[in-house]
Structures are given as C-alpha cells and as structure tokens.
Amino acid sequence: MTVYAIRKVLIGIPVLIAVVTLVFLITRLTPGDPVRQLLPPDASEADVIQMRKYLGLDQSLPQQYFRYWERILHGDFGNSIRTRRPVWDELVSRIPYTAELALVAIILSALIGVPIGVYSAIRQNTVFDGVMRVAAFVGVSFPSFWLGTMLILLFALWLGWLPASGCDGPLWTLAGFRSVLLPALTLAIGSAASISRMTRSSMLEVIRQDYITVAKAKGLRESRVHWKHSLKNGFIPVLTLLGMQFGFLLGGAVIAETIFAWPGLGQLAVKAIMFRDYPLIQGIVFFFAASVVLVNLLVDLSYVFIDPRVTTS
Amino acid sequence: MQRRLWIGITMLMLVLAVFAPMVSSADNVIILGMEEEPESFDVHKISGGVGMTIGHLIYDYLIRYGPDGERLPGLAESWEFSEDATTLTFHLRAGVTFHDGSKFDAAAVKYNFDRLMDPATGSPRQRELSNAVVSIETPDNLTVIFNLAKPDVAFIGYYVGEVTNGAIISPTAIEKYGDKIASHPVGTGPFKFVSWELGRRVVLERNEDFWGGAPLPSQIIVRPIPDASTRLVELETGGIHYIYKVEPAQMDFIVNDPDLTLYTKPSTSLYGLWFNQNREPFGDLNVRKAIALAIDVDTIVEVLGGNAVVRSQGPVPVLNLGHNPNIVEPGYNQAEAKRLLSNSGWALGSDGVYEKDGQKLEFTILSGDGHNIQDKQISEAAQDQLKQFGIKVSLRIVEHALFMSEQMSGNFDMVFLGGWFTDNDPARGPMYLYLGDTQYNVFGFVNEDLQAAFTTARSVGDFELRKALAWEAQEIINDAVVAVWFYNANIVAAATSNLKGYEHNGIGFLRLENVYLAD
Numbered sequence: 034m035t036v037y038a039i040r041k042v043l044i045g046i047p048v049l050i051a052v053v054t055l056v057f058l059i060t061r062l063t064p065g066d067p068v069r070q071l072l073p074p075d076a077s078e079a080d081v082i083q084m085r086k087y088l089g090l091d092q093s094l095p096q097q098y099f100r101y102w103e104r105i106l107h108g109d110f111g112n113s114i115r116t117r118r119p120v121w122d123e124l125v126s127r128i129p130y131t132a133e134l135a136l137v138a139i140i141l142s143a144l145i146g147v148p149i150g151v152y153s154a155i156r157q158n159t160v161f162d163g164v165m166r167v168a169a170f171v172g173v174s175f176p177s178f179w180l181g182t183m184l185i186l187l188f189a190l191w192l193g194w195l196p197a198s199g200c201d202g203p204l205w206t207l208a209g210f211r212s213v214l215l216p217a218l219t220l221a222i223g224s225a226a227s228i229s230r231m232t233r234s235s236m237l238e239v240i241r242q243d244y245i246t247v248a249k250a251k252g253l254r255e256s257r258v259h260w261k262h263s264l265k266n267g268f269i270p271v272l273t274l275l276g277m278q279f280g281f282l283l284g285g286a287v288i289a290e291t292i293f294a295w296p297g298l299g300q301l302a303v304k305a306i307m308f309r310d311y312p313l314i315q316g317i318v319f320f321f322a323a324s325v326v327l328v329n330l331l332v333d334l335s336y337v338f339i340d341p342r343v344t345t346s
Numbered sequence: 347m348q349r350r351l352w353i354g355i356t357m358l359m360l361v362l363a364v365f366a367p368m369v370s371s372a373d374n375v376i377i378l379g380m381e382e383e384p385e386s387f388d389v390h391k392i393s394g395g396v397g398m399t400i401g402h403l404i405y406d407y408l409i410r411y412g413p414d415g416e417r418l419p420g421l422a423e424s425w426e427f428s429e430d431a432t433t434l435t436f437h438l439r440a441g442v443t444f445h446d447g448s449k450f451d452a453a454a455v456k457y458n459f460d461r462l463m464d465p466a467t468g469s470p471r472q473r474e475l476s477n478a479v480v481s482i483e484t485p486d487n488l489t490v491i492f493n494l495a496k497p498d499v500a501f502i503g504y505y506v507g508e509v510t511n512g513a514i515i516s517p518t519a520i521e522k523y524g525d526k527i528a529s530h531p532v533g534t535g536p537f538k539f540v541s542w543e544l545g546r547r548v549v550l551e552r553n554e555d556f557w558g559g560a561p562l563p564s565q566i567i568v569r570p571i572p573d574a575s576t577r578l579v580e581l582e583t584g585g586i587h588y589i590y591k592v593e594p595a596q597m598d599f600i601v602n603d604p605d606l607t608l609y610t611k612p613s614t615s616l617y618g619l620w621f622n623q624n625r626e627p628f629g630d631l632n633v634r635k636a637i638a639l640a641i642d643v644d645t646i647v648e649v650l651g652g653n654a655v656v657r658s659q660g661p662v663p664v665l666n667l668g669h670n671p672n673i674v675e676p677g678y679n680q681a682e683a684k685r686l687l688s689n690s691g692w693a694l695g696s697d698g699v700y701e702k703d704g705q706k707l708e709f710t711i712l713s714g715d716g717h718n719i720q721d722k723q724i725s726e727a728a729q730d731q732l733k734q735f736g737i738k739v740s741l742r743i744v745e746h747a748l749f750m751s752e753q754m755s756g757n758f759d760m761v762f763l764g765g766w767f768t769d770n771d772p773a774r775g776p777m778y779l780y781l782g783d784t785q786y787n788v789f790g791f792v793n794e795d796l797q798a799a800f801t802t803a804r805s806v807g808d809f810e811l812r813k814a815l816a817w818e819a820q821e822i823i824n825d826a827v828v829a830v831w832f833y834n835a836n837i838v839a840a841a842t843s844n845l846k847g848y849e850h851n852g853i854g855f856l857r858l859e860n861v862y863l864a865d
Contacts, residue, residue, distance in 0.1 A: 196585060197583055
C-alpha cells in the first residue's frame with residue numbers, strides 16, 4: 034500500500050515540473066507587460082527600464098526560469114508584482130475559501146447527481162428518466178457566468194433569500210453557510226449533471242448482473258438491492274469522475290468566484306492574469322495542479338477500500 | 347410515520363432559517379463596493395487603483411482637491427514658490443497626530459519624500475522625483491522647503507498633490523512594520539485602518555482626532571466585488587451603500603430606480619483616436635485632417651456616449667484650468683475631406699476606396715474592449731463612417747494588458763485611447779503626451795514651438811501667463827490634427843437613496859467625512 038502510494042506520488046512530480054515550465058513559458062510569451070501597468074502613464078522609458086530591473090524582469094528567460102526553480106525549491110514563490118506581497122501569503126489567505134467552495138460544490142453535486150442517476154437507472158426509459166436526461170444535458174450546457182447571474186437575480190434580488198455575493202463568515206456559521214450556497218450551486222449544477230449521467234450508465238450495467246437478480250430473488254427489499262448492492266459496485270466510475278470534476282470545479286471557480294466576489298484563488302487568478310502578474314499566476318496554477326494531482330491520488334487509493342478486487346501490488 | 351413527520355418539520359425549519367433574510371443593525375456603517383481589492387496601502391509604491399482610492403480615506407497629502415478640482419490646504423495650510431520657481435515652501439498644519447499617536451511635523455514630511463526618492467523603496471515616481479528635487483530642508487517643525495533642480499510650477503501637481511504618491515505615512519509605523527506597512531497603513535486622514543481580510547473586506551473606523559473634525563460614519567467597510575452586475579444587485583438589496591464606478595449600461599437603470607441615486611460629474615479626462623505619425627500616410631497633415639473631417643464625432647458621442655460622457659473640445663479636457671475655449675476642431679465636412687485628399691494626390695479607385703500610386707488608403711485602429719467607455723463601439727462607428735467615405739479601416743480589438751503594451755510600444759496606425767489628467771493646472775493635462783521621453787509619447791508628433799511653450803509654462807509662476815502659454819500649445823496641437831478627440835468621461839458613482847451628505851468629487855476622490863445613512 035505504501036509503495037503504491039509512493040509510486041503514485043512520484044508520477045505526480047513530472048506533471049508538476051511540466052506545469053511549472055508550461056505556465057512559465059505561456060505567461061512570458063503572452064503579449065502584455067506588467068511593468069507598463071504598474072507605472073503611471075506619464076512615466077518615462079527610463080522609469081520602465083528601472084522598474085523592470087527592480088522586479089528582475091530584465092534578465093533573460095532562461096535566467097529567470099532557473100532562478101524561479103531555485104526559489105521554489107527553497108519554498109519561495111516570489112512576490113506578486115501588483116501587490117508586492119509574497120505569493121505564498123496570497124495563496125495561504127485564499128486557499129481556505131476555494132477549498133470550502135469546492136468541498137461544498139462537490140458534496141452538493143454528489144447529493145444532486147447520484148440519487149438522480151440511480152433513480153433514472155432503476156426507472157430506465159420512464160418519463161422521469163427522460164426528463165432527467167434532458168435536464169442533465171441542459172445542466173452540462175449552462176455556462177457558469179450565466180447560471181451564476183441568474184441565481185443571483187432569483188435568490189438575492191427577487192426572492193431576497195440569500196446574499197448576492199461575498200463570504201460572510203466560516204462555513205459552520207449560519208451567515209457563512211448562506212453565503213456559500215449560491216456560488217457552490219453554480220459550480221455544482223454542471224458537475225451534478227455529469228455525475229447523474231455517469232451514475233445512470235454505470236448503474237445500468239450493474240443491475241443487469243446475475244447477483245442483482247439473485248438478490249432480488251432472495252426477496253431483498255428493492256431499495257436495499259439498488260442503494261447497497263448496485264450502487265457500491267457502480268460507484269467506482271462515479272468516484273473517478275468526482276476526482277476529475279475537482280479539476281473542473283477549480284476551473285469553474287475562476288468564473289464563479291468573480292461573479293460572486295468569493296475571496297478565493299479563482300478571483301485572484303483572474304486579476305493576476307489581467308495584470309500579467311507572473312509570479313502570482315505561476316503560484317496559483319502550481320497550487321491548482323498540485324491539488325488536482327493530490328485529489329486524484331486520493332481517488333486512486335480509495336478504490337482499494339471500495340473494491341477489494343483492486344490491489345496495490 | 348411520526349418520526350418521518352418530525353424529520354420533515356425539522357428540515358423545513360432549517361431551510362427557513364437558512365433562507366430567512368438577515369437584518370444587520372448598523373450604526374452609520376457605510377459599505378462600499380469596489381471593482382477590485384486594494385492592491386496595497388503602501389501608496390508610495392502603487393499608481394492608481396483601489397489602493398490609492400481607499401488610501402485617500404486613511405492618508406492626507408500636503409494639498410487636497412476640492413469638488414471641482416481646486417487645490418485646498420491639506421496637511422499644509424499654505425505654500426508658496428520663490429520668484430524663480432525653484433524653491434517651494436510649505437507651512438504645515440500644527441497639532442496634527444498620526445493614527446498611532448505619533449506627531450506630524452516637518453521631519454515626517456521629509457521622511458516620506460526621502461522614502462519616495464530611495465531606489466530601495468521601488469516607487470514608480472522615484473527616478474523623476476529624485477531628478478526634480480535637489481534637497482529638502484526643514485528649518486523648523488512646521489516648515490518644509492523643496493529645492494528644485496529647475497523652475498517647475500507643475501511640481502505640486504506632479505509630486506505633492508493628492509493625485510500623486512506623496513501621501514504622508516507615519517514614519518514610526520514605517521519603521522515598525524517595514525514592507526508590511528502595505529497592510530498596516532497609518533496616516534492622519536479621516537479614517538483609521540482596523541483590519542483587512544484578503545479578498546473579503548477592509549474595515550476602517552472614524553478618526554475622532556481628525557484635524558478637519560470627527561467624520562460622521564463610525565465605520566467604512568470596503569468590499570471588492572469585481573462583477574459589475576453583482577455590484578448593482580448588492581446595491582439594490584442593501585448589501586452595499588455605494589458603488590465607486592458605474593458601468594455606462596447601468597446608468598439609466600439606476601436613474602429610474604427611486605431607491606438609488608446616481609452621481610455624475612465631468613472629469614479632467616480625454617478620449618479619442620490618435621494618429622501614429624511615424625506610419626504613412628499619417629505623416630501628411632491633409633490625410634489626418636481628411637479623416638477627422640470624414641467622422642461625424644458629435645453624432646457618435648451623442649448616440650454611443652449617452653450621459654456617461656460629455657463632448658470634448660480640443661486636446662485638453664474642458665475642465666482643465668488652462669483649457670482654450672477658442673479651439674475649433676475640424677468638424678464634420680465630407681466635401682472638405684475630399685478636397686484635401688485630392689490635394690494630396692489621392693483619388694477614388696474603382697472599388698470605392700481612395701488610392702495613390704497604387705497604394706490603397708487603408709489602416710488599422712487599435713482599441714481595447716470596454717476598458718474605456720464605449721471604446722470598441724466608437725472605433726466600430728468610425729470604421730463604418732470611414733468605409734462609406736472611401737477609406738478602408740480594419741479593427742484590432744484586444745484585451746487590456748496587450749492593449750497597453752502595443753500602444754506604448756507604438757505598434758498601431760490609429761489608437762482609441764484616453765485617460766485621466768487629474769491635476770488641472772494649465773501646465774499639466776495631456777500635453778506631456780507629445781513631450782520628452784514619457785512612455786506615452788508614441789505618436790511621432792514633434793514640434794519645437796510646442797516644446798518651448800510647454801517648458802516655459804511649467805517654469806512660470808504667474809497663472810495668467812501659464813494659461814496663455816497653454817492656450818498657445820493647444821492651438822499648435824489642434825492645428826496639427828494629432829488626433830480626433832471624442833469625449834471627456836464623466837465620473838459616475840451610485841448610492842442607495844438613504845445615503846446623505848455625499849459630495850461627488852470631480853477629480854474622482856472619495857470623500858466620506860460627512861456621509862450618513864438616513865432612516
């Protein structure tokens with residue numbers, strides 16, 4: 034088990050190296066210049082040169098690249114160009130918010146997606162199944178910037194039930210819980226749709242198996258057969274999808290956090306990219322990549338517990 | 347069955363609790379919705395942005411600006427230039443203390459400007475300021491003398507007034523916090539810094555000892571809300587009381603909502619389409635003028651700008667104290683445009699496009715998309731009108747960061763551009779666009795008379811003479827048809843109608859000392 038885990042972690046390392054290199058190159062090769070935005074409009078060309086030197090942007094690309102690695106290996110992600118704060122501090126202050134949002138969104142999407150998928154499979158080709166399949170298709174197709182705005186209009190403006198934006202406190206407080214609902218729902222609807230489709234097709238395969246027929250023949254209650262026997266075996270592909278959805282959620286968070294003024298990494302990423310804040314963009318993407326690698330590692334490891342046939346040897 | 351009923355009732359109660367609107371009690375707490383989070387409160391190191399805007403609530407400057415851009419005493423009660431405009435003396439306000447209890451005096455002013463001029467600080471103004479200032483003297487506790495390298499009346503607008511980096515920060519706090527002063531600002535302004543939760547909010551509280559009298563709001567809360575529609579919904583639902591920047595598309599909606607109030611005021615800004623005279627055929631005055639004559643600027647501004655802008659006049663914002671009201675722009679006159687083009691040897695080709703020596707009259711307009719009011723739409727309208735006239739125009743619409751770097755490297759034929767020129771002294775304003783080595787000087791327009799008029803204007807102490815020189819400079823720029831100018835943007839803010847006592851500032855500064863929430 035330990036060896037299996039270590040091997041999985043080792044596979045993650047080249048992924049991270051590739052991500053750091055790619056992001057470094059993409060940010061530097063994208064046209065646009067943070068120094069010009071940092072300086073007042075009437076600054077002179079000499080000011081531009083001086084500021085570039087001050088920020089270390091006057092060095093050649095390879096020099097900057099290797100210096101960046103040297104720093105990362107010492108645990109230093111550099112300073113944001115725009116705010117001049119250490120990138121690490123920026124990340125640490127935002128991570129809890131994005132983690133909270135992603136967690137609530139994942140839970141919501143599983144709570145919505147799994148039961149719908151199971152029920153659709155059991156009631157295959159009924160009206161419910163048809164409606165849910167169309168709903169899933171529509172759900173996947175909603176762009177989150179539109180969905181988010183609609184949810185704000187409905188729940189904040191017209192009904193006045195929930196706050197329109199911001200984070201009003203930690204998740205376990207009532208105000209905090211209320212404020213996370215809309216952004217989390219925005220993220221969850223798309224992935225709930227994917228999850229319900231995956232659950233449905235995976236369940237359909239399982240309920241045709243002989244042992245399900247046997248379980249039914251034994252006289253077990255229908256609900257017990259489906260929710261315990263079928264779902265447990267049909268859940269592995271869904272779990273894999275949940276792991277993959279985590280990456281999509283982080284991507285979606287960039288938009289949802291901007292619409293809902295949620296103080297997480299996604300909102301910070303938008304600002305960093307607009308400003309060409311190289312160290313900050315790199316720090317955020319590095320963190321995103323590392324967390325996706327980690328979550329997928331956890332998903333891989335969890336197979337062992339769900340399905341005894343999966344071994345770590 | 348009964349168990350299920352109870353579970354159902356409990357669930358229902360929980361849902362109701364979650365969705366019940368929350369009412370917050372507020373003791374004149376004003377909540378602001380800003381388009382982004384402050385980048386830093388170390389205002390010596392930033393230029394523009396929300397950090398600067400909120401910084402104005404925490405810090406004071408030697409000079410303040412009134413609602414119409416007039417210079418008013420700030421931490422300096424009075425100031426004067428020497429006869430030859432090389433020495434600037436400030437007489438400071440007595441009895442002022444910083445929020446940390448330390449005393450404000452001449453030494454504090456010197457400390458701040460020394461910090462601005464120290465390369466280790468990394469201020470965007472460091473190089474310019476060090477070149478402009480020879481030394482700073484403090485003959486007594488309440489007098490500061492700036493000895494300048496050369497006569498420069500515009501020095502106040504450039505380095506000392508509120509538009510600049512010259513906020514006075516507590517020296518004790520800078521020593522205590524070092525770089526962390528960026529998140530622990532200590533000034534002498536109307537509001538004291540309390541806390542900053544990154545991405546969520548900044549909290550300020552009333553400075554009871556403010557030299558201008560204790561402000562009315564007990565607290566100011568600043569919330570970053572990047573999405574414009576969300577900001578408006580928050581304003582409507584009372585989540586915030588004030589929006590600092592309003593999108594033009596939202597203005598009509600706000601005007602028609604009795605619960606909201608819209609504030610607008612013309613600003614010292616200028617926007618238009620500039621020519622790159624380094625590129626042909628814009629080296630030819632006739633071509634530039636013909637293009638200006640072929641665009642119906644008045645109609646475009648009226649239709650597309652709405653009440654977000656006012657039509658400009660000439661190369662300087664109308665509100666600038668040195669604005670020349672006698673400037674006559676080329677105007678809209680297609681017949682005259684045709685005559686000028688044919689004078690320069692251009693003739694209409696078979697495809698309806700002007701050509702000369704086999705070369706078509708065609709070029710590209712570079713524009714951002716929404717960063718400036720209606721930039722893309724105005725570029726499109728100009729493109730359409732020029733096309734009908736016989737000039738082929740392509741558009742290159744790019745996002746802001748790319749736009750800035752393309753524009754400042756001079757990589758354009760024509761560019762839709764603009765900005766704020768906050769200090770309204772005749773020797774300030776957009777004239778620097780055509781002078782010296784500033785990074786905006788990319789239009790290939792060189793004129794020695796202009797250079798002379800401007801340099802003299804900066805060194806002349808007499809206001810009327812400065813104004814006369816500024817008028818002359820504007821005639822030169824206008825006659826050369828350096829650009830087709832469209833509008834001066836309005837400064838637009840919105841607030842809930844129960845927010846009273848607010849005075850909208852024409853320079854764009856936030857003043858909240860006298861603001862309160864009516865019942």
